[in-house]
Amino acid sequence: MGGIDILMITYDRPEYVRLSLPHLLDSCTDDARVWLWHNGSDAATLAAVEEFRHDPRVHRFHHSPVNAGLREPTNWLWAESSGDYLSKVDDDCLPDKSWLEVLRRAHEDVPEFGVIGTWRFPESDVRQDLVDRKLADYAGGHRLMRNHWVQGSGYLLKRAMVERTGPLAEDDSFTSWCLKAARLGFVNGWVYPFLPEDHLDDPRSPRTIYHTDEDFLARRPLSAQKTGVRTVAEWTEQMKRSAYVVQAASLDLREYSGWRARGKSLSKRVRRAITGRAPW
Known part of the structure; x- marks a missing residue:
């Protein structure tokens, strides 16, 4: 236990992802981990995510080919993470x-x-x-x-x-x-x-x-x-x-x-x- 687990859900916004994802990673404390969930099949947005998904601050990545919304990825983080603190930062x-x-x-x-x-x-x-x-x-x-x-x-x-x-x-x-x-x-x-x-x-x-x-x-x-x-x-x-x-x-x-x-x-x-x- 300990630390902070943060969810970012990305969907159909490559311009935003190239701003928000590196910004989130740069704001992470030493014990913070980012969990990425990508919704949909937009190639440009997925390419933007791929630019950062292997960053050491990214702990898990999941790609849903359909737009799974917010509830499923939020519960994924809550169920599978171990941090004392939990968060979500939107890609916008x-x-x-x-x-x-x-x-x-x-x-x-x-x-x-x-x-x-x-x-x-x-x-x-x-x-x-x-x-x-x-x-x-x-x-x-x-x-x-x-x-x-x-x-x-x-x-x-x-x-x-x-x-x-x-x-x-x-x-x-x-x-x-x-x-x-x-x-x-x-x-x-x-x-x-x-x-x-x-x-x-x-x-x-x-x-x-x-x-x-x-x-x-x-x-x-x-x-x-x-x-x-x-x-x-x-x-x-x-x-x-x-x-x-x-x-x-x-x-x-x-x-x-x-x-x-x-x-x-x-x-x-x-x-x-x-x-x-x-x-x-």
Whole structure:
């Protein structure tokens, strides 16, 4: 046991992989290992992965010829790794170079922390009045903007969280899984001051591939396809809405279960809140 095991899932983004994979490898601490799972058969993306898959920091590689999504590779890491800490970094994300040291130090100092993350939104999205309401102080001088879930990239969680909460179930999103853990007493959220993660799929990122509506339509993210977003402007507004939702979301766990959630899955409620198509 010991150390950190980090999953990166790659799919159909060769430009991003050539940025995100070496960035992740360079940010690894001495006891961190990267597990690569490649989805699909896009030759250019697979070639980009092959450039780095034999790096000594890459521990395991798996190629799924079909897009297996997120649940199967996440559970693969959780079941087969041995690290005390677990993570996933998406192939469209560049977490701050110090992210592992900062997040692990927080975990070591605060036993009740479950999943804590880097922050993927620009400064212009921060609502300080909302943040201040959710800030809490912990041992070792750590501060957390509490929220019962974080995004599924650039986070660090304790293996004990997986051991108690279990793997991702077939109907789980990462959001709903984090909420299960919160009900067990784990404290989730973002370290504060926020530790940045450059989200390349956000059109405001200087490294994004989305410069025109034509670029966006040709290679829309799955979440944009599901919500019917078709333009860069609409996608940017959805990013802004996502930032607002996590800052404004209630810390009352009763809001996410029982009669208040009747007739809707939690993941659908969160997705609709983010797209602005239904009230929170």
